[in-house]
Amino acid sequence: MVEAKTTGEVLRELVRAHPQLQGPIDAGVSIAVDGRIIASGLSEPIAPGSEVYLMQRLRGG
Amino acid sequence: MSKLHVSTTVNGDAVEYLCDPRETLLDCLRDKLNLTGAKEGCGTGDCGACSVTVDGRLVCSCLMLGAEAEGKQIETVEGIADGDVLHPLQKKMIEYAALQCGICTPGILVAAKSLLEKNPNPTEEETRYWLAGNLCRCTGYDKIIRAVMDTAAELREAS
Amino acid sequence: MALDDRKSEFTFVGTRPDRPDxxxxxxxxxKFGADMSAPGMLHGAILRSPHAHARIVKIDTSKAEEHKDVKAIVTRADFADVPFKPGLEGEFWNVLENVMAGDKALYDGHAVAAVAATSALAARDALKLIEVEYDVLPHVTDVDKAMAADAPVIREGAADYSVPQGMHPNVVRYHESGHGDVEAGFAEADLVIEDSFVTEATHQGYIEPHACLGALGSDGKGELWCCTQGHWIVQKTCAALLGIETSQLRVTASEIGGGFGGKTTVFIEPVALALSRKANRPVKIVMSRSEVFRATGPTASASMDVKIGMKKDGTITAAQGIFRLQGGAFPGAPGDMTAMCAFAPYDLTNVRQVGYDVMSNRPKQAAYRAPGAPMGAFAVESVLDELCNQLDLDPVDVRLKNAAQEGTKASYGPRYERIGLVETLEAAKAHPHYSAPLEPGQGRGISCGFWFNHxxxxxxxxxxxxxxxxxxxxxxxxxxxxxxxxxxxxxxxxxxxxxxxxxxxxxxxxxxxxxxxxxxxxxxxxxxxxxxxxxxxxxxxxxxxxxxxxxxxxxxxxxxxxxxxxxxxxxxxxxxxxxxxxxxxxxxxxxxxxxxxxTPEGAGVSFGTHIVDAEVDPETGKTSITRYTVIQDAGKAIHPTYVEGQFQGGAAQGIGWALNEEYIYGDDGRLQNSIFLDYRIPVASDLPMIDTVIVEVPNPGHPFGVRGVGETGIVPPLAAIANAVSNAAGVRMKQLPMSPPRILAALKANG
Amino acid sequence: MEFHSPTSFAEASALAAKATGITRFLAGGTDVLVQLRSDLVTPDTLIDIKKIDGVGKITCNADGSWTLGVAVTGAEMSEHPELGRDWPGLVEAMDLIGSTQVQGRATLAGNLCNGSPAADSVPAMVAAGVTMTVTGEDGTREVAVEDIPTGPGKTSLAKGEVVSAVNIPARGDNGGDAYLRFIPRTEMDIAVVGVGVNLRLDGDTITEARVSLGAVAPTVLLVDACAEAIIGSTLDDAALDALAAAASAACNPIDDKRGTITFRTEVAGVLAKRAAKIAYARAKGEDL
Known part of the structure; x- marks a missing residue:
């Protein structure tokens, strides 16, 4: 359980709580907030009660 | 390996160049005459992006040596428009969005023009088979075929 | 980002004006990549390994240096010292190693040295004067073989954090995701089908070979002209590989003759710049078609196991997929993307997906239009079709019954915002194509497809x-x-x-x-x-x-x-x-x-549904596509004609991939079909007109509702065509491409 | 590379005879240029034979036979009304090679001398009984098409010999020919299997036949067993089955990027039947 108001805070707090996540996060992750996939922005707001989901970073062709 | 002197006619202009016997007509058009409209997509005659006509005959300029152009009449994509007036095929290609990236477009235009000169009323099948040597990877050919056939119809009406 | 300025009534958007170019x-x-020249320009050419896997013992360039027209020769030593890291983290190192081999040649076509000379012919002649001593090593090009215990190791230490203990070192990334309890779900099913599927690598097949013109001085300032899908990534990568400052290199993108994902990285650009720096003259490099096939990015090949359980009424109770993707001698095969996209069209209670990124002695895969997604859709939608056949259910109805909607928890995790899958399925069902009668020997297939967009x-x-x-x-x-x-x-x-x-x-x-x-x-x-x-x-x-x-x-x-x-x-x-x-x-x-x-963060995922009719000659196994309809959600079509073009192009590429395109390697690990004569992309006479239906379910993440349309269109075709061919032939086709020898063999095996 | 444009076959032959290294004659160039470009074969001497008088002519001789110049292109053959009426299978076989663009350059002699067992025009020429006039330093000789290729990329022509004319027999009465090939696409492919059939009827009965297979052995094959299977028949189902069996039995193919042994063997029989039916219908005067 981490407390965060933005996508960047989520990542920071996750690594603080679970240092083993540093590897995956360095390798690139996207965060889905209420279904919207945030590819890289660290300042996207997260409202209370939002569903947050961590995914491997997406790549396109 | 001495170079060969070639005199030929391109889009009505008398031109001369010196070429290595191994250089293709496409090499000579692009590198010596700075006519870069014809493209090299394969170098093996399989993609048609380098299509030109030689004495009225549609060929791949990558499958002909520059030396063989001596005394010939060559037409390239640069010669299709009449001054500032686009050929109907050129207009239709734009109108139909029959190009996406546009790399195959010069070859398609040269080949389609050659088709319509030979057969003013081609069926869809005839058009598709005539253009089978012109690869397009973007469009799925649909809009290209429609553009060519509509141009044919327009030219028939005009004549 | 706040979209307080959403718009749904338009004056210009949605019209079809002539394009400005x-x-x-x-x-x-x-002016495309190869169309630019510069005063004093030299021509570059690249020497490539004829071996699939070999230690480079020695490169002797002395004879080439004596050639009167040669002005510079470069090898790996002429590039920067970029640090190695596992996985994709060290992508600069991966790109450098791909651009110019280090200790080993890792695939047939791998660059080992380059020459700049006063003419293209002279440069090619000079390549023949470079002597490379190789120590040939055992090689592997097949994904399943590359994972086997006795497979030659491409590179130790390339696996990243994600790979579980005990896997072969060629497995370099691992992905697992899903939700629910798949075993419980399979137990609830009336019918469970599990099957294995294989797809071969295909090439993006853009008609313009890579080309560039670079000039770099010893002062670290440079100019580069090239055909690329993104010149900033070229700028950044070239600067890193050459050890110069990014901002000192100005990159101009030429007109680009197709990319489809294959021009999202660099191949020849750093080489041209390295040669230019050494010769102190501009250098142009243009790839031959054979070089494009051998040494630029094809897509990954795949080996997949899919298991789906269904109730008699068509409800999917559980779905599981294992997707092994081979992406050449470097990390990057999109096994994770395949896994995440495979079941994305469906609202599933129980789903589990696993993706592997596997290295082999092939060229470094590059993105190709919805990278990874088409293969997974082929496997999943084939199993769905078989379930429909065996349970006697309508394939569109079954997909509608299970279709993901706004609020559905996606197979890859998050919940969907407003999406348009149902609308594409309803349009498919209403389309005259879906109810048109079939001729004898013909079969119809449908498939859905998904792509994230970016x-x-x-x-x-x-x-x-x-x-x-x-x-x-x-x-x-x-x-x-x-x-x-x-x-x-x-x-x-x-x-x-x-x-x-x-x-x-x-x-x-x-x-x-x-x-x-x-x-x-x-x-x-x-x-x-x-x-x-x-x-x-x-x-x-x-x-x-x-x-x-x-x-x-x-x-x-x-x-x-x-x-x-x-x-x-x-x-x-x-x-x-x-x-x-x-x-x-x-x-x-x-x-x-x-x-x-x-960095706009509301790309809006996209779905499509394709309908295709195929006819199979039972005596020769030859397939023709007789009718094709693409239905896809564009969110809002800004220029509808170009949206249609994207749909049609995606379908055409999918037809090639499904029927005839493949990388064919010999036992020697060399690519057998590196020209367009033998790498068979569809020609005009192979295809019917391709009908399109633009569905517009606005993307809430764009002021005008736009969803990207370029990639989703290649996701459904492999499966839709496989289903059509399987239904026409009366035998399930599980390997792509469905070339005539494979179809005829399947027909014979089926009696 | 030296480049020559002789104005007679004698001169061309002499140039080739005294040349050292690799020598190639340039007619349409659709194979020579591909090999040159890909560094497969870089000739030391390239002899363009298109400046020789008469090489572009199609002539119908008094006896109904045809003489084609060695630079006559596929497109010119297809556009010739009478040639196609006499030998539709042969003209169609040539027309199958490559694109419209390639048709503007490719020639029968080039297709033959490239030595590919998959060359489309060759089985059709063999079935038709075409011969080549070959000019060497010691004069000319006439050689049956099937005797020219000796293996992939190899021919029986001696150093200094050049094909100087293509001779197509008179069609004669009640005859028909056909050529079919298998390719995975509709165009732009090399034959995976090719079958040429040429036959003559007396009433409904086949009295003469020549059947030739391409891409199923190191050289194009003239298969007597195939001819025997249908001679004396009215091309009934039994004869067709025997023809297919004989065709398949004659195959000695390889597995390669274009097809498998099994596939080629099977499809050779299928195409032999289909081609024979077309040739038969043509011999009956049906317009196909």
């Missing part, structure tokens, strides 16, 4: 001229008509005619960083940025009008290309057209421009 492209005037770093500037026209500078190379789309969106905001707007692809010195034209992001992200930049300019136009009228700026609004007074106390003024404001802008406060930069 049309005339250049029909007259031969447009936003990415984006920067756009817009400047107004005194005559009231506008120039827009975008940073995403225009591959399929995006300049027209940008101009339409700018016209919509500014309220001036489409024709009065000129859109230019700016070079790296003229604009901030822009992500590559990939991920179906251009119309979405550059479009969004164009809209925002235009609004930024409109704000300034309103300020000028307010100042001229002497009223507060918030009393002015922008309407139909004019500033107009707004609100009860604004005063009574005639609308002030844009051109009236710009005419004297130099005297009223200076130039008026708009700018926007961001």
């Amino acid at each position: 049309g005339l250049d492209k029909v007259t031969g005037r447009a 936003g990415g770093e984006t920067s756009v500037s817009l400047a107004l001229s005194e005559d009231g026209s506008a120039q827009v500078m975008v940073g995403t190379p225009d591959i399929g008509g995006s300049r027209a789309s940008m101009a339409l969106m700018a016209a919509e905001v500014l309220g001036i005619p489409y024709e009065n707007i000129r859109v230019t692809i700016a070079d790296t010195a003229s604009l901030g960083y822009n992500d590559v034209s990939h991920g179906s992001r251009v119309t979405y992200a550059s479009g969004l940025a164009t809209i925002k930049a235009a609004k930024h300019a409109v704000e300034k136009l309103c300020e000028r009008a307010a100042a001229k009228w002497g009223i507060p700026v918030d009393a002015v609004k922008w309407q139909d290309g004019c500033a107009v007074p707004s609100g009860p106390n604004a005063g009574d003024f005639d609308p002030m057209p844009l051109a009236d404001i710009t005419a004297d802008m130099g005297r009223t406060g200076g130039p008026i421009s708009g700018h926007f930069e961001a």
